[in-house]
Amino acid sequence: MSFLRRERRIRDFGAAWPAGTQVQIVAHCDDDLYFMNPAVHQALAAGAPTTTVYLTAGEADGRNVPYGVPDRSSHPVDHAGYAAARYNGIRSAYAEMVTGDRNSPWTTAPVRYGTATVDVAVLTAAPHVRLVFVSLEGQEAARAGDPPRAIDALWSGDIPWLAVLVPTGSALPAGQALTRDDLLDLLEEILAESKPSVVRVMDPDPDHTTYERGGAIRYSDHASHTAAAQFALHAVRRWQRRQGRATPPVESYRGYYNRHWPTNLTEAAFAVKRSILDTYGGTHGDRSGAVGCGDYLVGDQAHTTGYGQSTTQRYPGSTSWLRLQADGRLAAFAVLDGHAYVWRESQPGRGTWDEPQRLAGPGDLTPHLDVAAGPDGCLHLAAVRQPLTPSPRGQRRILVVASQATPNGPFGDWAELGNPADGGADATLRMREMGMPVLGVRPDGGLQVFVRNFGRGVSSRVQLKADVWEGWSDLGGSVVQEGLALAANRDGRLSLFAGTNQTVLRWDQQEDGAFAAPVAMLRREPTGPVTVTREHNGRLLLVFRTGPHGEVTVSRQTREGAWPSQPAAIGGDGGFGPVAAFSTPVKDGITLLAQRNDQGTLSLSRQPTGAGTSASWSPAGGMFLRSPSIAADATGALAVAVLGADGTLRVARQTGTGDAGFGEWAALPPIGGSRG
Incomplete structure (x- = not known):
């Protein structure tokens, strides 16, 4: 061109x-x-x-x-x-x-x-x-x-x-x-x-x-x-x-x-x-x-030089920040000015939104915010505090978690979980390379958080009860890229995914709650963060970009729980950063993918669930920052959310008309009540 x-x-x-x-x-x-x-x-x-x-x-x-x-x-x-x-x-x-x-x-x-x-x-x-x-x-x-x-x-x-x-x-x-x-x-x-x-x-x-x-x-x-x-x-x-x-x-x-x-x-x-x-x-x-x-x-x-052929965000953001609350209202989360904010629908499925609410806390958060939902309807947040000091040996990078004690209730104070480098040699140097967290809910209802560590493997902490967490454990892995993905299988056990220079690693939770050693599962190298969603039949669908030019690929778990060695390429018109994925819970539903394309704008793709793939993508919005997110509202309609390049959060809802079946983008209320 x-x-x-x-x-x-x-x-x-x-x-x-x-x-x-x-x-x-x-x-x-x-x-x-x-x-x-x-x-x-x-x-x-x-x-x-x-x-x-x-x-x-x-x-x-x-x-x-x-x-x-x-x-x-x-x-x-x-x-x-x-x-x-x-x-x-x-x-x-x-x-x-x-x-x-x-x-x-x-x-x-x-x-x-x-x-x-x-x-x-x-x-x-x-x-x-x-x-x-x-x-x-x-x-x-x-x-x-x-x-x-x-x-x-x-x-x-x-x-x-x-x-x-x-x-x-x-x-x-x-x-x-x-x-x-x-x-x-x-x-x-x-x-x-x-x-x-x-x-x-x-x-x-x-x-x-x-x-x-x-x-x-x-x-x-x-x-x-x-x-x-x-x-x-x-x-x-x-x-x-x-x-x-x-x-x-x-x-x-x-x-x-x-x-x-x-x-x-x-x-x-x-x-x-x-x-x-x-x-x-x-x-x-x-x-x-x-x-x-x-x-x-x-x-x-x-x-x-070898470094101009890529564009890589240090904090690409999670794709989990749009969620359905227990009361049927969608909630969108974002980090701005170092603080976490939440926007909530005024009424379930109506498409109108209340003013944003700033969550309590000391601030200094990186742009990344991962959101997990428990079976009881409570939402949980994981982020990283990034205080800035001039001295290289005075740095701190601190994992923090906040939770709702009751469904739809307020979020509690941020609990500081530290850093995998705590207590080690040169801790204040090593902790700067902690990756961005993903948060999951274990079968016993406790939380578990995972981050990339200084050694480019994965470290984890497990919640024993409300304010009590086990110490850090090293789950292994090597040459792990930024951007972990986590999902619960049909039996409730968690599977963790991470891209490396050559493959995707997978950690599976065992019956005793521990995680098995990582296994290399694919013959294609990811070129960015991986994403995973669970389809209506309980099988997982893995989505990521692959080399050498960032083509979107998918890999679907088999009926027996195994994984194919070769993923399916589905195009995507280029771009970089995570691909958001969300599967509707019904048999005749779809898996929707959303990603940044080569023009810096949003593209959507409808994938069949259970079997098959589609290489069809539709433009569906303007330029945006960080990563898109997808959820289903109280009526079952899908909603896509992005943070626009003008700093405005926007949500488009499934209507059956327009690009990829989505209607007009609704601008959410700005922080402070003014867009200027």
Whole structure:
């Protein structure tokens, strides 16, 4: 598909509802292109007002010459010129994404935020698109024994300030230096000015690649990516506290670790992504100028890194957050501004909704919230608290659970269940890699929670009675990806599923309540989280994307409880992230799937239950964040819920008409009573 044809298709799909306003806060000029696209590109194509903030100058060694050039070390060092060339490249890339013309002009001028003056570039043809260049230095040589003068040292407090580099041709004042608070004030002011409906950041807690007990941990990601994410999250939370109302959802994206998992973008999606990266790399421009028109270290080699072929959310969210309460009302749950909120239908099956209610608790929750329903009608929530501290050894990541004591009743206080790394060597380092929880109800009525651990296996805790939990147990597994799935079999016993680099692992609960060792069950590698639903006959249906290009696949349990070794591919038009699945409990019902497609919008597929598959998908909504969720209302009609890119929760109900048999999308009441 040509670039222009693809642009037109994105625009058509994005018109279902407003695309919102977006802010990206990253370390380097290509972080958004490598790790957040196609999401940023899709929002730009839909006309979303956009501000992207680049915290560092990214001047590297000052030589804007491709690696591998024989005489590269002999080229003169020009840090200011290299920074300016990268800025030229990113302006060209955004111009191409927005207008289709990489040479579309910009106006760049100094703007003051707080105590800092930064360069702000505005796209002339689309003045709602802005790029902010803070230009903090990151390559200054330190004396022996001194901390590196880089943004991660500024975040941790190892250095009190960091100098601003003035790029060639910039009108920034010379001699600027920013403290940690200066940078937070700057970001907070940009957030207040932009009023975003979504903030995109990098991964604040990246996976490790090597670990020496009691010693150093080597991480998979660039330290500046991590520090930029910590700065961004802290600024969002400060802004929320000062304005006293809900802040926008935050989307977090993995960085270099993408190269260690199977790729998840379709060939068409990566072709567009690569084209934009090539523009940023200066492959189409005149290289004869004194500064340059791109980052020549990227050049036309973006496809060789292995991490641009995927887009992976650090917190993709569960698909369980829309639930039917015991009183017949649907309830939708979401984490915004670090707190959990619940929306409830005013009356069963009527489609009108009460104002959202904030659940009690200290806040600081990640965007993930898993919701489980017990046989008594009580609902249970599992989440992760993420207090932010500058010191790598002062971090805490805490699993928390809250439950209804009676059906339809209020939720109790969050119970802190800790972290699988508690008490171990380097616990405050290891606990940062705890995955997002899934929660299940055991046959005896007690809860059991499961998370990915530092060793990339699975850990679990079991509830013995209301406020008493067993300690952590290690269920084994290796190379487990983020995104566990859990379901009860027809006998009430639980089965847990997790994707790895090569297969899907399954843990089955035994008669004594313990879980057997994991078994590899499929010959296809998942390219993201797995989802499971129970069909009307009690058999489980497993749904996930598979390599190398994220095609949706399904695997259905046999009558005897076994699983086939080869899943069935059912298309899906690309996309990334979890696929929601829900099966109606009647024999002639359907299993409904909902997923993000290659246009960043929602697609639905009706699957027959019991046997057979369908490769038919229908577009059914606009761009959205996190993961969709599906439930049946009091009348038995299916309902699909998403968090729109404009920050609005929306629900569509099965009517028998319209796309995939669903009616118009209803916007749920906003937090605080105002959508502005």
